[in-house]
Amino acid sequence: MELVVALGLILFKVALLIAILLLLPLPLTWLERKIAGHIQQRMGPMRVGWHGLLQPVADGVKLLTKEDHIPAEADRFLFKLAPILALAPPFVVFVAIPFGESVSVLGTKITLYVSNMNVGLLFVFAVIGIEVYGVIFGGWAANSKYAVLGSLRTCAQMISYEIPMGFAVIGVVMLAQSMSLLDIVRAQANVWNIVYQPVGFFVFFVAGLAEAQRIPFDLAEAEGDLGAGFHTEYSGIRFAFFMVSEYAIMLLTSVLAVILFFGGWNGVLVPLPPLLWFVLKVAFFVYVFIWFRFTFPRYRYDQLMAIGWKVLLPLSMANIIITGVAFL
Amino acid sequence: MSRALDRTGIWIGWAFFADLTNALALTFGYMFSRPVTMQYPDKEKWLPYSRYRGHHFLKRDDEGEIKCVACELCARICPCDCIEVIPYEDEKGNRHPAKFEIDMARCLFCGLCEDACPADAIALGQQYEFSSFSSADLVVGRDDLLGKPGKATTGGGVVAARLNTEQDVLVETSEPQGYNWWRNIRRR
Incomplete structure (x- = not known):
């Protein structure tokens, strides 16, 4: 009976x-x-x-009723697979994300996370890496020069920015002595990580902008020079999949920034419910993402590479060394 | 010395992304500024200036008689040949137009007909909402031209308006002059 309840609870949370x-x-x-x-x-x-x-409802209806077009020369299997590959990983990642400690409903304690993995952070980075395949397959399968160029850029961009992003969070892991996201938040109960890791946060956030393919690093789409980049040939519901995936990743990056550097659901000064604190912080970061989009122009491709390899990577390495020295 | 200081200041600013921060502050400020959008058909409507050249109208004199003497000077000067006038003589021996048609689809609103008119009978008024699905509807006759609104007296502003396609456009003015649209544009 207990097993059934636990299983039902997990299914309910996932749904x-x-x-x-x-x-x-x-x-x-x-x-x-x-x-x-x-x-x-x-x-x-x-x-x-x-x-x-x-308006979003009207747009949704429009997208759903549009023709789902597949180009004649496209690789049909990959073309259909790509939106799913782009959509699934951001959803899977949220399994490992804690939204709070626990609440008690009708006498039973319900945890506000689906699973507390002891390698949660590693899981997040491993799964989110798969999302790149969606973009690359989508660009390749469409058999269009703009799409291929967009996905080639994305390929290089994702690989160069995943490295500094991974290094940036190592400082956080060193402070918390754990890779479990729950433990990382608990370790920030008194002082948030942003106090100890400002450089780490900077590198993480810039790399996160690039991972989410938002302006100023939206070279994959680059409406101005590539049509629409990797999803040039997509329309209708498949295009909607890519859009939902983009928003999910933006949300994920905000959530990760809050969990890793801004104390998760730990409040400061004002005693609000922990979940509300969490939502407010995430909302702030989502706003920052949007705010950036309408402030900055897009970086050139060589500038993108220079920032990734010449600035962010050394900065994140130096951050690890300094954290290690200070920790010893 | 001060130049060197300036230089270090610039470098410090560069290291802490002073330019990017400025840009963010600017866009944040703009976010709370008033939008310059004129919500044209739904809520607001532009009042033309008094010199605006819109839809033509024909004037009447004090006795209510049409001022036009059908001299056809406007038809002659019209650069796109869109005015057609056919005169007649009434019982008192005055010339008047039996037919006065303007093809609005061809008119370029130069206002030369207004300048050429020796009897001050034709002018370009303030009406600008006369689009149509059929170009045949755009040929406007004498009686319609007599009924068109004249020149704007006030103008150059936005007023609250409701578009009613059945009748004319209802103009509901809250401020008689309208508000100054340019006032809301921020300049640095």
Whole structure:
């Protein structure tokens, strides 16, 4: 009986996570367009619903009813596989993400995470690496020069930025003496990691921007010079998959930044519920992502490589050495 | 010495991304500035200036008689040949247009007809909402031209407006002059 309850609980949590992750892009697209509009002294969507609130629903209906086009010369199997490969990993990663300690409902303690892995951080980085395949397959299978160029760029960008990102979090792991995300948050109960690891956070955040393929590192899409990059040939629901994946990764990067460097659900000064603290911090980082998008232009390809290898990598290495020396 | 200081300042700024921070502060400031959008068909409407050249209209004199003497000077000067006038003589022996048609689809709104008119009978008014699905509807006759709105008296502003395609456009002015649209554009 207990096994059934535990299993049911896990299934319920997974279903809830999937539902939230699938639905969250709707308000996020609205927010992104609104913020974009106001930064550019426009109003953003205004006509569908109150202040355009129903605009994402209209867009969703439009995407679902559009023709799902596959180019004649495309590799059909890879073309169909790529959106799924891009969509699944960000969803899988959230299994390892803790959103809080636990709450008691009807006398039973319910933990606010699906599983507490002792190598949670490693799992996150390993699974999120698979997401690159979606982008590369998508670009390759479409058999279009823009898509191939976009996915080639992405390939190089992902590999060069995953390395400093991995090094940047090592400092956090050294401080917490654990790779479990739960332990990392618990270790920040008094002082957040950002105090000890400002350089680590900087490297992590810049690399995270590149991983999420957001401006100023959105060379994979590069509307201006590549059409739409790797998803040039995608339309309809498959294109929506790529969009949802992009928002999920943006969310994931924000969540990771909060967990690793900003104390997770540990509050400061104002006593709010832990989950609310967590959500507020994540919302702030999501806002920063959007804010960056409408402030900075895109980096050139050689600049991107120079930042990755000549700035971020040495910085993250130096961060590890200094953390190690100070720790000894 | 001060130049060297300036240089170090620039380098320190560069190391701490002073330029990027400036950009972020600027966009953040803009986010809370008032949008310059004119929500045209839904909520707001532009009032033309008094010199605006919109849809033509024909004037009447004090007795209510049409001012036009059908001299056809406007038709002659029109660069795109869009005015057609056919005169007639009434019982008092005055010349008036029996037919006065302007093809709005061809008109380029130069206002030369207004300049050429010796009787001050034709002018370009403030109406600018006369798009149509059929170009045949854009040929406007004498009686329609007599009913068109004249020149704007105030103008150059945005007023609250509701678009009613059945009748004319209803203009609901909250401030008589409209507000100054340019006031809301930030300059540094």
